Amino acid sequence: xxxxxxxxxxxxxxxxxxxxxxxxxxxxxxxxxxxxxxxxxxxxxxxxxxxxxxxxxxxxxxxxxxxxxxxxxxxxxxxxxxxxxxxxxxxxxxxxxxxxxxxxxxxxxxxxxxxxxxxxxxxxxxxxxxxxxxxxxxxxxxxxxxxxxxxxxxxxxxxxxxxxxxxxxxxxxxxxxxxxxxxxxxxxxxxxxxxxxxxxxxxxxxxxxxxxxxxxxxxxxxxxxxxxxxxxxxxxxxxxxxxxxxxxxxxxxxxxxxxxxxxxxxxxxxxxxxxxxxxxxxxxxxxxxxxxxxxxxxxxxxxxxxxxxxxxxxxxxxxxxxxxxxxxxxxxxxxxxxxxxxxxxxxxxxxxxxxxxxxxxxxxxxxxxxxxxxxxxxxxxxxxxxxxxxxxxxxxxxxxxxxx
Numbered sequence: 230x231x232x233x234x235x236x237x238x239x240x241x242x243x244x245x246x247x248x249x250x251x252x253x254x255x256x257x258x259x260x261x262x263x264x265x266x267x268x269x270x271x272x273x274x275x276x277x278x279x280x281x282x283x284x285x286x287x288x289x290x291x292x293x294x295x296x297x298x299x300x301x302x303x304x305x306x307x308x309x310x311x312x313x314x315x316x317x318x319x320x321x322x323x324x325x326x327x328x329x330x331x332x333x334x335x336x337x338x339x340x341x342x343x344x345x346x347x348x349x350x351x352x353x354x355x356x357x358x359x360x361x362x363x364x365x366x367x368x369x370x371x372x373x374x375x376x377x378x379x380x381x382x383x384x385x386x387x388x389x390x391x392x393x394x395x396x397x398x399x400x401x402x403x404x405x406x407x408x409x410x411x412x413x414x415x416x417x418x419x420x421x422x423x424x425x426x427x428x429x430x431x432x433x434x435x436x437x438x439x440x441x442x443x444x445x446x447x448x449x450x451x452x453x454x455x456x457x458x459x460x461x462x463x464x465x466x467x468x469x470x471x472x473x474x475x476x477x478x479x480x481x482x483x484x485x486x487x488x489x490x491x492x493x494x495x496x497x498x499x500x501x502x503x504x505x506x507x508x509x510x511x512x513x514x515x516x517x518x519x520x521x522x523x524x525x526x527x528x529x530x531x532x533x534x535x536x537x538x539x540x541x542x543x544x545x546x547x548x549x550x551x552x553x554x555x556x557x558x559x560x561x562x563x564x565x566x567x568x569x570x571x572x573x574x575x576x577x578x579x580x581x582x583x584x585x586x587x588x589x590x591x592x593x594x595x596x597x598x599x600x601x602x603x604x605x606x607x608x609x610x611x612x613x614x615x616x617x618x619x620x621x622x623x624x625x626x627x628x629x630x631x632x633x
Contacts, residue, residue: 265409269420270440271479272541273513274388276311276354277304278487281450281517285317285365288334289342296349298520305350307532308541309516311388311420312346313354316365328357328368328377343385354388355381359404359425360395369395370408378411378419386419391439393425401429405438422484422513427469432476432483441482441513445469448486450494452503452623453576461486463495463503464576467550470510474547477511483547484513491518491527501604502574502625504530508540509548509562509572509627535603536627539570548572551589557581557620561590568631570603575620583626584617596632603627 277295279287296312299305318339321329330339343353357377358369370377370391381389391408393401405423412419423435423442431442449460457465466485477483485507490500507514516531523531539562548562548570556577562570569590573583587594600609600616604627609616611633618626 265421265436265438265440265481267413267418267421267440267480269418269480270482272543272545273482273511274311274420274422274441275308275514275537275541276313276352276388277309277516277520278313278315278354278390279517280315281448281487281489282492282519284315287314287317289337292342293345294521296346296351299351300349302520302523302528303532304516304520304528307534308537309514309531310350311352311354311515313356313388313390313515315356315390316363316392317367318356319363319367322368322373326373326376328373328380339384339386347385352387353385354390354420355384355386356390356392358392358394358396359399359401359408360393360397362395364392364394366395371396371399371404374407374411375414378408378415381412381419382415382417386417388420388422390422390424393428401425401431402434402438405435409438424484432473436476436481440480441484443486444473444483445485448489450489450492452495452499463489463499463506467506467510470512470547471550474510474549477545477547479543479545482511482513485510487515487517488531489517490530491516491523496623497526497530498621498624500527501530502572502623504533505536505572505604505625505627506560506574508536509560509570511540511542511545511547511562514540533604535601535606539564539603539627539629542570552585557583559583559585559589561585563591564629566631568629571616571628571630573618573620573626573628575622575624578622580619580621580624582617583620584615585630586615587613587630590630592630592632598630599633601629601631603629 320331346353360369361371362369421439423439426446427444435442445466451462453464454460454462542564544565546563551561552559558574560572
């Protein structure tokens with residue numbers, strides 16, 4: 230009986246692989262990508278993901294506690310809606326090929342967990358991989374894309390993060406497009422987050438495939454790692470994202486990876502800069518800390534509504550670096566009301582004064598404009614020509630400049 234089952238399973242897996250390979254061959258032959266048109270993520274998605282803090286130590290109780298904390302701390306009201314379980318929730322496939330959650334860690338099942346998250350006024354997210362296995366060698370979705378998408382829809386999933394481990398010789402655009410089509414057929418709107426680390430320049434093709442795509446390798450909880458072999462700190466990621474702004478917009482976003490705010494590797498000043506620049510770049514805001522125990526300082530960073538409004542501006546323009554003088558930088562973003570959001574960034578070891586001229590951000594020099602500090606929450610008056618401020622080491626001053 231066991232041998233017959235194994236033979237059946239082998240035939241099922243073979244059939245799925247044949248279909249997957251056939252689809253890959255079609256794309257390899259030059260078939261054009263079809264547009265993603267799911268109407269989702271018109272502003273960058275906001276939520277929480279388990280990986281940065283908990284890695285594989287995920288469970289039903291953890292996710293419920295995080296959903297409770299998102300509500301209790303005011304994060305839901307600030308815009309954080311997606312609760313995403315990253316890798317390690319899945320352990321196997323059953324006799325019919327259905328993905329099986331870890332029964333010890335998720336005893337009530339994913340449908341019940343999704344219902345709990347939804348009852349809190351939040352949305353439910355999950356993780357899989359375009360390869361045969363996830364990055365932690367759990368079952369991936371290759372050859373099971375349509376079956377998995379139907380299962381996710383049945384569980385009430387609203388968001389899928391889709392990784393790129395164990396992919397062998399697969400073509401990334403083709404592989405991700407199969408899951409795009411599977412999600413479209415699932416009967417449920419699901420935000421599609423591509424996570425292939427920028428390895429195949431997804432900004433050139435992923436607009437037609439997903440709602441957001443990782444544009445860099447993984448973030449680490451550091452300001453500056455010094456060299457790429459030690460991972461990417463905040464400033465390394467900024468340098469990679471600058472220049473990719475033309476590819477982002479409503480429904481399709483460059484993703485510089487999840488937030489490290491509150492995980493302990495940086496100072497509060499650095500976390501404030503990290504958060505500010507992610508918002509200026511119209512990045513997805515996926516918190517990755519332990520929300521249950523964060524202090525008031527971290528909560529105030531993550532829930533600063535004036536800074537979040539820059540990220541969520543409906544015009545959907547990704548900000549860019551407009552001026553650089555050594556370690557002193559000016560980043561700016563055009564806003565839907567005609568104003569500019571501006572971050573004065575000091576990457577250096579000493580506090581410095583940084584100036585932004587109106588001509589740096591596309592305004593005539595003689596223009597009068599109102600300036601507002603988004604961290605101090607106060608108006609700084611009516612200015613002409615320029616604005617300057619003292620900026621701490623590894624810090625920002627973030628303002629809006631609005632013609633009056």
